[in-house]
Amino acid sequence: MAGAAHPEAMAPRKKxxxxxxxxxxxxxxxxxxxxxxxxxxxxTGGVYLLMGFLVLRLAWALGKGPQEWNAALxxxxxxxxxxxxxxxxxxxxxxGLRAFGKMMPKMQPRGGPLPVLPAAxxxxxxxxxxxxxxxxxxxxxxxxxx
Amino acid sequence: MKHLxxxxxxxxxxxxxxxxxxxxxxxxxxxxxxxLGIPMGIVSADALAYPRAHMxxxxxxxxxxxxxxxxxxxxxxxxxLRSLSMDFGGESRDGAVGGLLYLIAAIGSVAGILAVIRL
Numbered sequence: 092m093a094g095a096a097h098p099e100a101m102a103p104r105k106k107x108x109x110x111x112x113x114x115x116x117x118x119x120x121x122x123x124x125x126x127x128x129x130x131x132x133x134x135t136g137g138v139y140l141l142m143g144f145l146v147l148r149l150a151w152a153l154g155k156g157p158q159e160w161n162a163a164l165x166x167x168x169x170x171x172x173x174x175x176x177x178x179x180x181x182x183x184x185x186x187g188l189r190a191f192g193k194m195m196p197k198m199q200p201r202g203g204p205l206p207v208l209p210a211a212x213x214x215x216x217x218x219x220x221x222x223x224x225x226x227x228x229x230x231x232x233x234x235x236x237x
Numbered sequence: 238m239k240h241l242x243x244x245x246x247x248x249x250x251x252x253x254x255x256x257x258x259x260x261x262x263x264x265x266x267x268x269x270x271x272x273l274g275i276p277m278g279i280v281s282a283d284a285l286a287y288p289r290a291h292m293x294x295x296x297x298x299x300x301x302x303x304x305x306x307x308x309x310x311x312x313x314x315x316x317x318l319r320s321l322s323m324d325f326g327g328e329s330r331d332g333a334v335g336g337l338l339y340l341i342a343a344i345g346s347v348a349g350i351l352a353v354i355r356l
C-alpha cells in the first residue's frame with residue numbers, strides 16, 4: 092500500500108500569487124427559470140419599441156387628415172396587428188406585475204425624511220393608479236366620456 | 238461613444254424609468270381600445286372618428302399624452318434591448334449597439350414632437 096502523499100507534492104516550483112480560474116458563465120445560464128423571466132422582461136423592450144413607432148404612425152396619420160387617419164385606423168384590423176397588440180397587452184401586464192409589484196416596493200429610498208412604506212401599500216397604490224388611468228383612458232377613447 | 242453614453246446615463250435612465258412606469262400605465266388603456274377593442278368590433282369605430290380623435294389629440298393635454306405614448310415606450314424599449322444585448326455577450330459592441338438604439342429612440346421622439354405639433 093502506498094504511503095501518504097506529501098502535502099507539497101502538487102505545489103508549483105516557485106512560490107507566487109494564488110492562481111484562480113477565470114469566472115466562466117455556464118452555457119445553460121439562460122435556461123434557469125429566474126434568468127428566463129429576467130430575459131423576457133428585457134425582451135419586452137422590442138415590443139415597446141415597435142409600439143412606440145406604431146403610435147407615431149397613428150399620430151402622423153391623424154395630422155395628415157381624415158383619409159389617412161381612417162386608413163391607418165382600419166389597417167389595425169389586420170390579424171397581424173391584432174396579434175401584435177395582444178402581445179403588447181401581455182407584455183404590458185408582465186412588465187407591470189414585475190416592475191410595480193416586485194421591483195418598485197423594494198426601491199423606496201431608505202434613510203431619508205420619508206417613511207419606508209410596507210410593500211403591500213406601495214403595490215396597492217401603484218396598481219390602483221394603473222387601474223384608474225387605464226379605466227379613464229378606456230372610457231375616453233371609447234367615447235363614454237368627453 | 239461609450240464615454241458619451243456614460244455621460245448621458247442620467248437622462249437615459251430618467252427616460253427609461255418613465256417609459257417603464259408611465260409608458261406602461263398609459264399604453265394599457267390605449268392598446269385595449271385602439272389596438273384591440275376597435276379592430277375586434279368590441280368598441281365602435283365612431284368613438285375615434287377623425288373629428289373626435291383630432292379633438293382629443295390636438296388640445297394641450299392630448300398632445301402631451303400622445304407624445305408620452307410615442308416617446309416613452311421608445312426609450313424603455315431601446316434601453317432594455319441594449320441591456321439584453323449586453324446579457325448575450327455584447328459588452329464589446331455595447332457602444333455601437335447602445336448608440337444605435339438610443340439614436341433610433343431619439344429620432345422617433347423628434348418625429349413624435351413634430352407629429353403632435355402639426356396636429
